[in-house]
Amino acid sequence: MAYIRPLIxxxxxxxxxxxxxxKFTGRPSCFFxxxxxxPDKLGRYSFIGSDPFLTLKSFGETTEVTFLGRPSKETGNPLDILNRHxxxxxxxxxxxxxxxxxxxVGYISYDIGRFIETLPCTAVNDLNLPECRFGFYDVIITIDNLTKKTYIVSTGFPEQDESLRMKRAMERLHEIKTILD
Known part of the structure; x- marks a missing residue:
């Protein structure tokens, strides 16, 4: 797999x-x-995203994968599944x-440690939260708090063919501009 350069x-x-x-709070899986x-030190950048093309949620050895709205399940170590994607x-x-x-963008809970080393399973998932949850975002809004500049970064993922990826990157960039206007 080749590395790609996004549109910025x-x-x-x-x-x-x-x-x-x-402007993004009503959109699926938005983050800030x-x-x-x-801004001169650790607070230089802020990041905003929404509408991931792929999401992963793991519960034990079952990982729910939703790709472009189509759900499926994968079984095994959720860290291996995450790395593969x-x-x-x-x-x-x-x-x-x-x-x-x-x-x-997402989180890995403490309980994922059971997939790294042998630990007793004493936790109760009383909140029914996934042990691991990630969204894969093809567009990120990057705010440079130091220079006061804002950038839209669009990768065109999940497309792998270069021409299709660039087409999607442009479409998604324009979609985000519409939301920002």
Missing amino acids: EEYPVTADSVELFR LDSGMD LEQYRIDDDESMLPCAGGA
Whole structure:
């Protein structure tokens, strides 16, 4: 699998990152990553995304995978399943690019440790939350809190063919611009 370079377009906005995120709160699996810290130090970037093309939710050895709205189940170690899907959607890690150009956003709970080492299973899942949950996002809005610039980063995933991927990247970039306007 080759690494891809996403489309990156600067987008002029006057709203702050919280105001931008409000435009996405009704969309599926939206997220907002913002440290709230000093932009000169650890708080330089904020990230917004929604509408993942793929989601993973694991409960024990069963992982629910939803790809473009089509659900399926995979059995086995959820970390192996996650890694297998991550390998399919590799992004060039050129240091001149923005720090988050798309990819998987989610969490791994403490209970996943049972797949790494032998531990007793004493926890009760009284909240019915997945032990591992990730969304794979093909578009990320990156806010540079230091320079006050906003970028739309679009990978075109899940398409693998270069021309189809670029077509999807452009379509999704325009879709996000419509939401931001």
